[in-house]
Amino acid sequence: MxxxxxxxxxxxxxxxxxxxxxxxxxxxxxxxxxxxxxxxxxxxxxxxxxxxxxxxxxxxxxxxxxxxxxxxxxxxxxxxxxxxxxxxxxxxxxxxxxxxxxxxxxxxxxxxxxxxxxxxxxxxxxxxxxxxxxxxxxxxxxxxxxxxxxxxxxxxxxxxxxxxxxxxxxxxxxxxxxxxxxxxxxxxxxxxxxxxxxxxxxxxxxxxxxxxxxxxxxxxxxxxxxxxxxxxxxxxxxxxxxxxxxxxxxxxxxxxxxxxxxxxxxxxxxxxxxxxxxxxxxxxxxxxxxxxxxxxxxxxxxxxxxxxxxxxxxxxxxxxxxxxxxxxxxxxxxxxxxxxxxxxxxEAEELIPDANEELHDVYAKKSVNARLWSDANTMDAPKAGAPEKRFVDAIQEGLSQSMQLHDNLVLMGQDIAEYGGAFKITEGFVKQFGKERVRNTPLCESAIVGTALGLSLEGYKSMMEMQFADFVTVGFNQIVNNLAKIHYRWGQQADVVIRMPTGGGVGAGPFHSQSNEAWFTHVPGLKVVYPSTPHDAKGLLIAAINDPNPVLFFEHKGLYRSVSGPVPEAAYEVEIGKARLAAEGTDITVITYGSGVHWALEYQHQHPEVSLHILDLRTLLPLDYEAVRTAVAKTGKVLLLHEDTLTGGIGGEISAWISEHCFELLDAPVMRCASLDTPVPFNIDLEKTFMAKNRLHGYVEKLQRY
CATH class of the missing domain: 3.40.50.970 (Thiamin diphosphate (ThDP)-binding fold, Pyr/PP domains)
Structure with a gap:
């Protein structure tokens, strides 16, 4: 009926x-x-x-x-x-x-x-x-x-x-x-x-x-x-x-x-x-x-x-x-x-789920030629005598060398052509590579992310610059539902890098200062990279562009012109998914990334009485759990430090993993030092109070007492 x-x-x-x-x-x-x-x-x-x-x-x-x-x-x-x-x-x-x-x-x-x-x-x-x-x-x-x-x-x-x-x-x-x-x-x-x-x-x-x-x-x-x-x-x-x-x-x-x-x-x-x-x-x-x-x-x-x-x-x-x-x-x-x-x-055989195969198919694999290049040009630490460069210059150099390495790489973003981008990272690129490959975009983040994916269908690589990481919200759907899932769904790679100028400390207020990297670490299929040094910024950017998967490349605005370090002239990769030991210590393990690395190093310099073992994650998805475990075992006391707000920050995920997998190595509860659960305020004094750095000393003292 x-x-x-x-x-x-x-x-x-x-x-x-x-x-x-x-x-x-x-x-x-x-x-x-x-x-x-x-x-x-x-x-x-x-x-x-x-x-x-x-x-x-x-x-x-x-x-x-x-x-x-x-x-x-x-x-x-x-x-x-x-x-x-x-x-x-x-x-x-x-x-x-x-x-x-x-x-x-x-x-x-x-x-x-x-x-x-x-x-x-x-x-x-x-x-x-x-x-x-x-x-x-x-x-x-x-x-x-x-x-x-x-x-x-x-x-x-x-x-x-x-x-x-x-x-x-x-x-x-x-x-x-x-x-x-x-x-x-x-x-x-x-x-x-x-x-x-x-x-x-x-x-x-x-x-x-x-x-x-x-x-x-x-x-x-x-x-x-x-x-x-x-x-x-x-x-x-x-x-x-x-x-x-x-x-x-x-x-x-x-x-x-x-x-x-x-x-x-x-x-x-x-x-x-x-x-x-x-x-x-x-x-x-x-x-x-x-x-x-x-x-x-x-x-x-x-x-x-x-x-x-x-x-x-x-x-x-x-x-x-x-x-x-x-x-x-x-x-x-x-x-x-x-x-x-x-x-x-x-007559087809019954589907028998295989968890390993499911995990294996989330990411596309590098081609043989790309792997050969990577293996020959991987550099985990700067070579002696490498010239000093600012963080911003290292990113610019990595991007320029990638444009030379890949003639199918297209750059897209608001004001990135003649103007050179909000932070001048692509300044001079139009003259060097032409407007076809260095493209100003209308104010439409969603369409440009989609365009980047469309380029990938035809074998192109693309880099899209979010003028500020905060603006990613209007391209969120394309990133988490199209870019991230396409390889798992039907085997199509998404050869796209999205550069994300991020972070606070410069009095830019709630819409230009957010640390929103944790939004994306929950999304299978994405890779999330967050360097803290010029050497890693260049090497990880080149690695991200060489990678056939969608990579969100977070670069802290406050580090652009405040941090310098040795950066080799030639093109090289820093392996995605591999953490770096920033400082050896014996008292407390600090697991951090981005600006947090510099806060921890500065604290160590100011407090020689405490010995910090500082692990720079560099990649947030996938995480280097082996390095995390080794770092936990070093001191038995762990402080997770990040500029992102406390609730929902990646520190909570890492803390849970340590408690589940490294409990026998701990001598104290895992602690998290993060920014306040508020929007990022504009007033500089309010912003300093907001930042996790403002509470770092209190957490170190608390852990020392155990």
Missing amino acids: YRTIADAVVFFVLCFINTSNLATLKTIEKTGNYNKQTAMEFVRSGQTNDELVFMYRSLLLPRMIEEKMLVLLRQGKISKWFSGIGQEAISVGSTLALEKDEWVMPLHRNLGVFTTRQMGLQKLFMQWQGNKDGYSKGRERSFHFGSRAHHICGMISHLGPQLALADGVALAYKLRKDNKVSLAYSGDGGTSEGDFHEALNVAAVWGLPVIFVIENNGYGLSTPVNEQYKCESLVDKAKGYGMDGIRINGNNILEVYDTIRGVRDYCIRNQKPYLVECMTFRMRGHEEASGTKYVPAELFDEWGAKDPVKNYEAFLLAEGVLTAAAAEEIRSELKTYIEEELKLAY
């Missing part, structure tokens, strides 16, 4: 749409009168009959797969399904209009992208069943996966961030002067997200060959478009970004194909983006569990008559391109294909 009248309506409409009625097909074939069936006008644009039939097969396959999947869902053989029934012409037509090696960024309702790119149906079925032999080893759901071999980028549930990845791919094409475009889909609801605005703006400002396709199907889950936007049509938004756009019938495969083909030529010829709004309708719920009771029943009648498969089939029959018998034969052939592939998928 049907739960609601609307569900019953949907069921009967689908039966009307999908049932192949041979008598009806023969009538259309005989009379050539398909206009009685539809108001849709199909116009051939040079396609041969064989090409038109190929389009028909391409359009019919995802529809028949979906019909099967809905049956399997009711049988409990799959757990979730996002239906694109009624919208197939958009996915199939636009994908056919592209070259096979042009990247597509699909969403939930774009099964036609996967089938048109001829992804193996057996493997797709295994993906939907959560089998290890699917495209994501059972780690992702229905359409949240990608395939580099098919130039399809896996979506994330947040929808909007996919658009910026298309910017990055298009930028790679532009830099290489390839005559290619990228294409990204958005639903009507997704156009309300900030990522939509940011991605279109960047594409327009940078002149990127991106096709943005809006699938306007009337609803964002249950929210109708009249509650989503107030412009007359979504394509009107294109003018605001200085780009062209067009609104088309998304249910007409020939119109979709011809439009996207023409738009593709336009984008390549003019090196500009383009916005295409495809009008369509969602014949099922947002996903099957949500139902459709919020949709007026008459809309199903209206859009059922506009069904893309039925109408195109009628056109081919009326034009004599296809016979009724041939149409039935194609359906029979596709049904057999689907059943055979599904049967093979059912």
